[in-house]
Amino acid sequence: MSNQETKPIDTKKIQEMLNRRKGKMKRYLSHCAHCSLCAESCFLYMAHNKDPQYMPSYKAIHSLGKLYKKRGKVDRKYLSEIKGIVWRNCVLCGRCYCPIGIHIPSMIAFARSILRSQDVYPQLDEVSSESWL
Ligand code: SF4
Ligand code: SF4
Structure with missing residues (x-):
């Protein structure tokens, strides 16, 4: 069994990481007006027939937002669910445009680093499968 499946989740570490960037990230999350203007600048959204996911x-809301909402008290299963959102559904290309200056890639990159701190990241066999694209 791999480290990804067995290592206990260090919620304290997750909380520390969340707290370190709380000001900026919570501001981004709370300022989002859910206007969807950023959507069409994301090629993955367009390539997936405008699938809202x-x-x-x-x-950002369903990864980093949820980590803040749960105050970092999450289990491995939960982090594995977020993994697909932050790696498969976003390539951090930076093309998404928000008129009020919310920087989505930095939020998703931060969520990735939190997951990585708990050894949750895509395995090579996942990345090479078509379903990951
Ligand atoms: S454009 Fe900005 S405010 Fe509108 S949904 Fe996207 S991130 Fe939120
Ligand atoms: S950074 Fe992510 S969300 Fe933004 S346009 Fe690129 S793939 Fe889409």
Whole structure:
């Protein structure tokens, strides 16, 4: 069994990481007006027939937003669910445009680093499968 499946989740570490960037990240999350203007600038959203799950704001809210909402008290299963959003559904290309200056890629990159701190990241066999694209 791999480290990804067995290592206990260090919620204290997650909380520390969340707290370190709380000001900026919570501001981004609370200022989002859910206007969807960023959506069409995301090529993955367009390539997936405008599936709402690929909207930049959806991805940030359902990854980093949820980590803040749960105050970092999450289990491995929960982090594994977020993994697909932050790696499969976003490539951090930086093309998404928000008129009020919310920087989605930095939110998703931060969520990735939190997951990575707990050894949750895509395995090579996942990345090479078509379903990951
Ligand atoms: S991130 Fe910006 S553009 Fe996208 S939904 Fe939120 S406020 Fe609108
Ligand atoms: S950074 Fe992510 S959400 Fe923004 S346009 Fe690129 S793939 Fe889409």
